Amino acid sequence: MSTETQEGDDLEERVANFLRRNFPQIQMHGGSAAIQEIDRETGEVYIQLGGACSGCGISPMTIQAIKSRMVKEIPEVTKVHAGTGMDGAGGAGMSPSFPGETVDDGEDDEGPQAPF
Amino acid sequence: MTEFDPAKFEDKYVHYFPELQQAYKNAFSRINERYDSSLVHAIDQQVLNESEPFYDEEDGFWIELPDDPYDRITGVVVDRERFETVLEAHVEAIESELERVFDV
Numbered sequence: 600m601s602t603e604t605q606e607g608d609d610l611e612e613r614v615a616n617f618l619r620r621n622f623p624q625i626q627m628h629g630g631s632a633a634i635q636e637i638d639r640e641t642g643e644v645y646i647q648l649g650g651a652c653s654g655c656g657i658s659p660m661t662i663q664a665i666k667s668r669m670v671k672e673i674p675e676v677t678k679v680h681a682g683t684g685m686d687g688a689g690g691a692g693m694s695p696s697f698p699g700e701t702v703d704d705g706e707d708d709e710g711p712q713a714p715f
Numbered sequence: 716m717t718e719f720d721p722a723k724f725e726d727k728y729v730h731y732f733p734e735l736q737q738a739y740k741n742a743f744s745r746i747n748e749r750y751d752s753s754l755v756h757a758i759d760q761q762v763l764n765e766s767e768p769f770y771d772e773e774d775g776f777w778i779e780l781p782d783d784p785y786d787r788i789t790g791v792v793v794d795r796e797r798f799e800t801v802l803e804a805h806v807e808a809i810e811s812e813l814e815r816v817f818d819v
Contacts, residue, residue: 624733648747660768663766
């Protein structure tokens with residue numbers, strides 16, 4: 600009866616693992632990448648970069664890298680919306696209907712520590 | 716110095732992510748020293764977050780920007796001419812930093 604939840608958690612975990620594995624620089628540089636929402640029906644994922652990522656000068660390119668790579672490497676993901684929490688996050692046709700203020704600083708949002 | 720392979724730049728975020736980071740960081744620092752910081756940050760976060768670097772043999776590196784970049788800017792009051800000057804400088808800085816990082 601909990602298969603749906605099971606599936607969802609698995610996808611969230613894979614998204615989190617993807618970020619940790621491929622973008623350790625985010626955390627190494629004092630930033631964070633929090634998963635705000637995953638729409639499992641449309642395959643859209645909402646990511647928020649925070650901490651030192653806001654305005655570090657690399658984050659725009661990092662955002663593009665996350666968008667580009669995640670849809671290629673996680674088949675269920677069709678589109679990634681990512682921002683830094685600054686004003687620009689709302690652009691590009693993105694409709695920020697995040698239900699979640701559940702993620703704050705993203706400090707302990709991703710469970711176990713990355714092994715590096 | 717990284718040996719640059721144009722074919723691998725097709726998948727740039729896999730093969731050249733650290734080099735891209737370096738180039739973008741250098742460009743941001745250069746522009747941030749020369750122009751108003753809040754405008755530079757706005758361009759960085761609101762325009763460049765929807766841009767992408769490309770490479771071809773003829774033109775070298777170039778940055779594809781989103782449509783109507785001026786309309787994307789919020790939170791900063793700036794006239795269009797000033798905005799375009801700073802954006803152009805920032806894009807040129809990224810392109811030249813890419814050339815430098817990849818020695819192309």
